[in-house]
Amino acid sequence: MEEELERRAALVTATIEKLLPVMHPRGLYEASRHLVDSGGKRLRPSMLLLAAEAAGGEALALAPAAVSIELVHNFTLIHDDIMDNADVRRGRPAVHKIWGQSGAILAGDTLYSKAFQVLGMTAASPERILGAMNMLSRTCTAICEGQWLDMEFESKDRVTENEYMEMIEKKTGVLYGASAGMGGLLAGASPEVVRALDEFGRLTGMGFQLQDDVIDLLTPEEVSGKRQGGDLIEGKKTLIMIHAFANDVVVPVFSKKDASAEEIFRSISILEGSGSIEYARSRAEEMVVQGKRALDVLPPSPAKETLLELADYMIRRRY
Amino acid sequence: MEEELERRAALVTATIEKLLPVMHPRGLYEASRHLVDSGGKRLRPSMLLLAAEAAGGEALALAPAAVSIELVHNFTLIHDDIMDNADVRRGRPAVHKIWGQSGAILAGDTLYSKAFQVLGMTAASPERILGAMNMLSRTCTAICEGQWLDMEFESKDRVTENEYMEMIEKKTGVLYGASAGMGGLLAGASPEVVRALDEFGRLTGMGFQLQDDVIDLLTPEEVSGKRQGGDLIEGKKTLIMIHAFANDVVVPVFSKKDASAEEIFRSISILEGSGSIEYARSRAEEMVVQGKRALDVLPPSPAKETLLELADYMIRRRY
Numbered sequence: 009m010e011e012e013l014e015r016r017a018a019l020v021t022a023t024i025e026k027l028l029p030v031m032h033p034r035g036l037y038e039a040s041r042h043l044v045d046s047g048g049k050r051l052r053p054s055m056l057l058l059a060a061e062a063a064g065g066e067a068l069a070l071a072p073a074a075v076s077i078e079l080v081h082n083f084t085l086i087h088d089d090i091m092d093n094a095d096v097r098r099g100r101p102a103v104h105k106i107w108g109q110s111g112a113i114l115a116g117d118t119l120y121s122k123a124f125q126v127l128g129m130t131a132a133s134p135e136r137i138l139g140a141m142n143m144l145s146r147t148c149t150a151i152c153e154g155q156w157l158d159m160e161f162e163s164k165d166r167v168t169e170n171e172y173m174e175m176i177e178k179k180t181g182v183l184y185g186a187s188a189g190m191g192g193l194l195a196g197a198s199p200e201v202v203r204a205l206d207e208f209g210r211l212t213g214m215g216f217q218l219q220d221d222v223i224d225l226l227t228p229e230e231v232s233g234k235r236q237g238g239d240l241i242e243g244k245k246t247l248i249m250i251h252a253f254a255n256d257v258v259v260p261v262f263s264k265k266d267a268s269a270e271e272i273f274r275s276i277s278i279l280e281g282s283g284s285i286e287y288a289r290s291r292a293e294e295m296v297v298q299g300k301r302a303l304d305v306l307p308p309s310p311a312k313e314t315l316l317e318l319a320d321y322m323i324r325r326r327y
Numbered sequence: 328m329e330e331e332l333e334r335r336a337a338l339v340t341a342t343i344e345k346l347l348p349v350m351h352p353r354g355l356y357e358a359s360r361h362l363v364d365s366g367g368k369r370l371r372p373s374m375l376l377l378a379a380e381a382a383g384g385e386a387l388a389l390a391p392a393a394v395s396i397e398l399v400h401n402f403t404l405i406h407d408d409i410m411d412n413a414d415v416r417r418g419r420p421a422v423h424k425i426w427g428q429s430g431a432i433l434a435g436d437t438l439y440s441k442a443f444q445v446l447g448m449t450a451a452s453p454e455r456i457l458g459a460m461n462m463l464s465r466t467c468t469a470i471c472e473g474q475w476l477d478m479e480f481e482s483k484d485r486v487t488e489n490e491y492m493e494m495i496e497k498k499t500g501v502l503y504g505a506s507a508g509m510g511g512l513l514a515g516a517s518p519e520v521v522r523a524l525d526e527f528g529r530l531t532g533m534g535f536q537l538q539d540d541v542i543d544l545l546t547p548e549e550v551s552g553k554r555q556g557g558d559l560i561e562g563k564k565t566l567i568m569i570h571a572f573a574n575d576v577v578v579p580v581f582s583k584k585d586a587s588a589e590e591i592f593r594s595i596s597i598l599e600g601s602g603s604i605e606y607a608r609s610r611a612e613e614m615v616v617q618g619k620r621a622l623d624v625l626p627p628s629p630a631k632e633t634l635l636e637l638a639d640y641m642i643r644r645r646y
Contacts, residue, residue, distance in 0.1 A: 036475040087436060091429035110410035110478060113432060114471050117406060120439055121467035128461040135453045141460055142447040148440035152433050156355040159429060 009317040016057045016067065017050035020078055023071040027126050028079070039107040039115035040122070044082050046098040051216075052183060053078045055318065056191040059205045061311035062303075065195025069131040073140060073194055076127035077187050080144065083119035084151055084183075086112055091159065099233055120148070132194045140190045147186040154178025166253065167245040176217040177210065184213025188315075204302045208315070211299030216322040218292035221246040222285055223327060225276050232327040237272040241265050247291060251284040292323045328636040335376045335386065336369035339397055342390040346445050347398070358426040358434035359441070363401050365417040370535075371502060372397045374637065375510040378524045380630035381622075384514025388450040392459060392513055395446035396506050399463065402438035403470055403502075405431055410478065418552055439467070451513045459509045466505040473497025485572065486564040495536040496529065503532025507634075523621045527634070530618030535641040537611035540565040541604055542646060544595050551646040556591040560584050566610060570603040611642045 024044060030037040053074035057067040088094075089102040090112050096102060104112035127144060130137055157175040161167050188209030192202045223232060224239040225248065239246060243263030252259055261267035261275040279285050296319050306312050343363060349356040372393035376386040407413075408421040409431050415421060423431035446463060449456055476494040480486050507528030511521045542551060543558040544567065558565060562582030571578055580586035580594040598604050615638050625631050 033472055033475050033479065035479065036472060087432055091432060109428075111475075113406055113410060114475055114478075116436075117439070118468060118471040120436070121464045121471065124443060124460065124464035125468060128457070128464065134457045138447070138453045138457045138460070141443065141457070145440045145443035145447065149437060149444060152437040152440065153352055153355060156352050156430075156433055159433075160352065160354065 009314055009321065012058075012314045013049070013051070013054050013318070016054040016074075019057070019067070019071055020050050020053040020074050023075045024078065027072060027075055027129065028122060035107070035111070036114060036118060039103055039111050040118045042100070042103050042106065042115070043086055043097060044079070044119070046100045048081075048098060050078060051318070051322075052081055052187045055184060055187040055209060055315070058311045058315045058318070059188040059191030059209070060195040061191075062306050062309055062315055063192040063195040063197035063201055063205070065191070065197075070191065070194050072126045073130045073132075073190055076123040076130075076144065077183065077190070079119045079123040079126065080148060080151075081183060083116045083123065084155070086116040086119070088155060090116075091155070096233075130194060136194050136196065139193050143186050143190055143193065147182045150178045150182045154180070154182070161245050162243075164245070167250060169247065169250050172245065172247050172250055173214070176214050180217040181210040181213040184216065185210030201305055204305045207302040208299045208319070211295045211302070212319045212322050215292040215295035215299065215319075218247060218288050218295065219323045219325065221248055222289055222292070223325070225279065225285060227327050237261065237267075237276055240275060241267050241272065247288045248279060248284045251287040252279060252282055255282060255284070257282040257284060289323070296320065296323050328633055328640065331377075331633045332368070332370070332373050332637070335373040335393075338376070338386070338390055339369050339372040339393050342394045343397070346391060346394055346448065347441060354426070354430070355433060355437060358422055358430050359437045361419070361422050361425065361434070362405055362416060363398070363438070365419045367400075367417060369397060370637070370641075371400055371506045374503060374506040374528060374634070377630045377634045377637070378507040378510030378528070379514040380510075381625050381628055381634055382511040382514040382516035382520055382524070384510070384516075389510065389513050391445045392449045392451075392509055395442040395449075395463065396502065396509070398438045398442040398445065399467060399470075400502060402435045402442065403474070405435040405438070407474060409435075410474070415552075449513060455513050455515065458512050462505050462509050462512065466501045469497045469501045473499070473501070480564050481562075483564070486569060488566065488569055488573075491564070491566050491569055492533070495533050499536040500529040500532040503535065504529030520624055523624045526621040527618045527638070530614045530621070531638045531641050534611040534614035534618065534638075537566060537607050537614070538642045538644065540567055541608055541611070542644070544598065544604060546645050556580070556586075556595055559594060560586050560591065566607045567598060567603045570606040571598060571601055574601060574603070576601040576603060608642075615639065615642050 030041060056074045056077055057070060060070050061067050085097060086103045089097055090104045090109055094102050095105055103115050124141060127141055128137060154175055158179055185206040189202050189206030192205040225237060229236050241261050241264055257278060259275045259278055261271050300316055300319050303312060303315060349360060375393045375396055376389060379389050380386050404416060405422045408416055409423045409428055413421050414424055422434050443460060446460055447456060473494055477498055504525040508521050508525030511524040544556060548555050560580050560583055576597060578594045578597055580590050619635055619638050622631060
């Protein structure tokens with residue numbers, strides 16, 4: 009699977025090089041390319057290409073559509089990093105740390121419109137491209153709603169499991185859903201198959217996000233590049249913490265930014281002991297099982313196999 | 328003409344009410360609607376409707392497309408106000424002053440994707456809608472470039488006339504161009520007519536911006552709602568100042584934020600005496616004459632008449 013993903017990631021990177029050249033005014037395009045060029049796993053665009061292939065389409069023709077998904081993803085990261093005042097992303101300084109807040113707002117805005125421009129260059133019929141654009145614009149609105157909910161959670165005392173699931177569905181799930189759905193749509197799949205692909209992406213994307221919360225607690229900084237337990241001391245109301253609250257588990261370092269490494273590890277042990285981490289992991293597992301089931305409508309194919317493996321990887325990964 | 332514009336502005340406002348309801352999460356949609364609901368003249372969407380009619384189309388069917396232009400315009404204002412740290416817009420607090428910087432970034436992002444969503448709801452063939460979406464995404468990229476150039480000017484000692492004209496073409500001209508061009512395209516006009524409409528909008532839009540610079544100097548605060556000479560003491564390198572620099576005119580209050588009202592008036596008199604204001608005005612006039620000439624390809628019609636009057640209004644207005 010790794011090899012299959014890498015081949016598609018390389019196609020996406022080469023297409024970005026072609027469709028998003030650094031041109032006048034250079035500063036703007038350098039700022040826009042900074043995060044895009046810093047890698048990342050390109051899971052979303054790869055999912056689009058795989059979904060298209062699984063639906064009988066040709067990946068190469070849809071490379072611009074895959075790029076559009078990657079640009080939207082990067083645009084949201086750039087703006088989120090401003091909002092969270094994050095210093096580092098993918099091991100490099102965040103865009104706003106180099107080009108300032110105004111530069112980063114504009115770099116994100118540029119990727120946003122470039123995503124639609126690039127999608128318009130996809131080799132497909134006007135009907136299909138328009139369908140994909142409608143899916144993408146709906147998705148971008150939902151992502152904004154998800155980020156808004158996430159910010160609202162910060163000022164709330166308690167968040168319910170339903171509220172949390174809605175937030176991660178919008179913030180993370182829908183873009184994976186659009187990736188798989190747009191792949192199918194552009195490949196000419198039936199509305200039923202497009203819906204199934206969308207569901208596959210959305211549910212596995214939610215599993216991906218839940219696994220992110222687990223990684224925060226269980227993966228050492230040397231591996232993840234992020235401080236272990238960082239979400240915890242920031243006071244993030246993840247599903248893990250929602251489970252802990254509901255079971256009256258006391259987590260001393262929650263929202264305690266100056267906690268020592270030892271204190272953090274002790275709190276992580278508490279969350280392991282209370283079954284809170286296991287709870288989030290089992291919900292992630294459920295999401296992925298349900299997502300994979302949605303693919304039953306597709307005939308067997310190597311691309312479908314890779315999609316199923318990708319779904320497992322999303323909750324098996326350690327960083 | 329005023330009446331013709333008001334009728335179309337009312338259609339745009341009613342369509343916004345329908346297509347951008349305040350829904351969950353309410354805070355996000357309230358923030359997104361704040362500036363949109365504070366009025367403005369709705370010149371851009373009205374231009375879209377008039378261009379469509381002048382090309383033989385039906386305005387009512389294209390109301391969503393007109394709204395998409397207005398949403399893009401408002402999105403750029405919200406983000407610009409963050410970048411400029413502006414307190415007030417259209418007599419109300421700027422979005423970031425009420426919902427904070429993060430809220431305003433997200434409100435702008437939401438209007439951005441809503442613009443594409445709404446454009447997708449226009450009653451026209453997929454080919455035409457797709458053409459309009461491609462025009463809109465190209466335009467949004469150009470607007471980002473224009474805003475970037477404008478910000479770059481702040482750290483430059485001198486700006487040339489060509490650089491300035493490129494900046495206002497991108498920051499202001501292209502959205503008027505897209506308004507008229509999309510109206511024609513959605514009404515089924517030929518590529519030649521679409522190009523002519525785009526040129527009409529772009530050139531008159533540049534005239535509009537040059538007139539904005541003149542208004543800054545000549546319209547009293549009671550009328551404009553902005554401090555007279557505000558651009559001047561902020562050190563904005565407008566075409567007026569570029570003319571003054573080129574002619575070795577000394578303008579004492581340029582970039583002097585604490586200048587007194589009397590000092591400001593004296594500097595404005597200097598710019599009147601040097602012909603710098605008249606120079607910008609004559610360039611604006613040229614732009615509008617050239618823009619109107621582009622409409623020669625269209626047969627006579629009431630809508631065409633109104634477009635020609637609108638072009639004159641753009642440089643005749645005092646605020």
